[in-house]
Amino acid sequence: MTNSKNIISHGDIDQDFSQAVDMLKRNILDNNDTTFASVDEQLQILEDLTKFEAGRFLIKNNGGFNGFWTHYMLQFPENSQITNKSSDGSELTELESFIFSKGVITLATQQRYRxxxxxxxxxxxxxxxxxxxxxxxxxxxxxxxxxxxxxxxxxxxxxxxxxxxxxxxxxxxxxxxxxxxxxxxxxxxxxxxxxxxxxxxxxxxxxxxxxxxxxxxxxxxxxxxxxxxxxxxxxxxxxPGSGELCEWDMSKIDCEALKRGMAIFTSVLGSIWQNFSTRSxxxxxxxxxxxxxxxxxxxxxxxxxxxxxxxx
Structure with a gap:
């Protein structure tokens, strides 16, 4: 059987949750990086991520999605966005709704899927x-x-x-x-x-x-x-921030949503899905x-x- 650590999109799903939260909290405090959000705002984002299933998975997996949560994201416009219900049947939190219906990368991913x-x-x-x-x-x-x-x-x-x-x-x-x-x-x-x-x-x-x-x-x-x-x-x-390598059409992007998304996935979660390419x-x-x-x-x-x- 293949070891789960060979799966590069997400990590060891058995990692202790409280340990993962503590590690991210320490990273936020040690980095003291306020590029996208203040330290207090980042700590609040981390707290808010603990309140829904997808957020807890992202915490344990450095912002990486497995097959289940990728599918959830792709089907969000036809399901949870209409019912206002999260994956466990509870009401959507504001942060979960933002990530899956307004996040800049999420919207691009949903369009890519179509x-x-x-x-x-x-x-x-x-x-x-x-x-x-x-x-x-x-x-x-x-x-x-x-x-x-x-x-x-x-x-x-x-x-x-x-x-x-x-x-x-x-x-x-x-x-x-x-x-x-x-x-x-x-x-x-x-x-x-x-x-x-x-x-x-x-x-x-x-x-x-x-x-x-x-x-x-x-x-x-x-x-x-x-x-x-x-x-x-x-x-x-x-x-943006990559100089001439950036090929995004910024006229089609909500810059505040982009900034908030960067705070969530880069500043708080230290997302591992940040390897980029150019068309060329x-x-x-x-x-x-x-x-x-x-x-x-x-x-x-x-x-x-x-x-x-x-x-x-």
Missing amino acids: IFLEENNKCVRENAELACIPGGLLGELLYLDFSKIKNIALYGIDLDEESLKYSIRLAEKMNLAQFTHTMHCDAWELPCKDKFDLVSSNGLNIYESDKARVSALYQAFYNSLKPNGKLVTSYIAYP EMETMLNDIGYKDIKFIYDKAKIFPTVVAYKR
């Missing part, structure tokens, strides 16, 4: 083999249109066994279990070659700071695709691997671009 669904749906056809890596809850595939399909294979590939179990439950709920398969393995060590018509991948590259490792990941995807198979992926563009870097890497017909599709503020490419 773009993925549109692109992935173009690959739905009889007997196709579609993969989501990391699989998470497999929402990028399960929410596609299979109304005219009699046979198709949907693969969720993930190191996180809990996410794989949740994906099977979701597939059963949506009456798609007959199409759904899971593979518990490392994305860098895929056992498949020339197998998939589609690889849909969001997330792993934003947790991996080693550019060589990122390239190796996309090489593994390339190897797993059939000739002319389609890659749908994404990256976070460099944020992404295009060069994919070209060097051998991908063709590379195109970029942007969310409103160009924060979380979607990249579509094909195997030669």
Whole structure:
């Protein structure tokens, strides 16, 4: 069984919660960084994060999301935002509502997800083999249109066994279990070659700071695709403060919401998902691997671009 510490998106879920809170509190006091919020404001944010399930998970995992909470974020506009109920059925707190309905990165992520669904749906056809890596809850595939399909294979590939179990439950709920398969393995060590018509991948590259490792990941995807198979992926563009590397459209961004989000995820949680890329870097890497017909599709503020490419 793969050790949970190899999962780069989130850490050891058994970490003692009070210990995690104390560590973040010490970091806030020791850093004394008031770039995005005062020390007192940061301590209040930390306290407010303890009051809802997603916040407690973020505290224990340095601001990283697993498959369950990523799915919760992506479905928030259609679920909790309408019902005003949190994951446990309680009323949404103001902070949870902000994170999942107004946070700048969250909004870009939700827009990116809709773009993925549109692109992935173009690959739905009889007997196709579609993969989501990391699989998470497999929402990028399960929410596609299979109304005219009699046979198709949907693969969720993930190191996180809990996410794989949740994906099977979701597939059963949506009456798609007959199409759904899971593979518990490392994305860098895929056992498949020339197998998939589609690889849909969001997330792993934003947790991996080693550019060589990122390239190796996309090489593994390339190897797993059939000739002319389609890659749908994404990256976070460099944020403000990165000089000419920043490609965000600031005219489409609520700057106060951005500042508050940075206070939550950077100042308080010390988020580990802060590895960025430029369009040029992404295009060069994919070209060097051998991908063709590379195109970029942007969310409103160009924060979380979607990249579509094909195997030669």
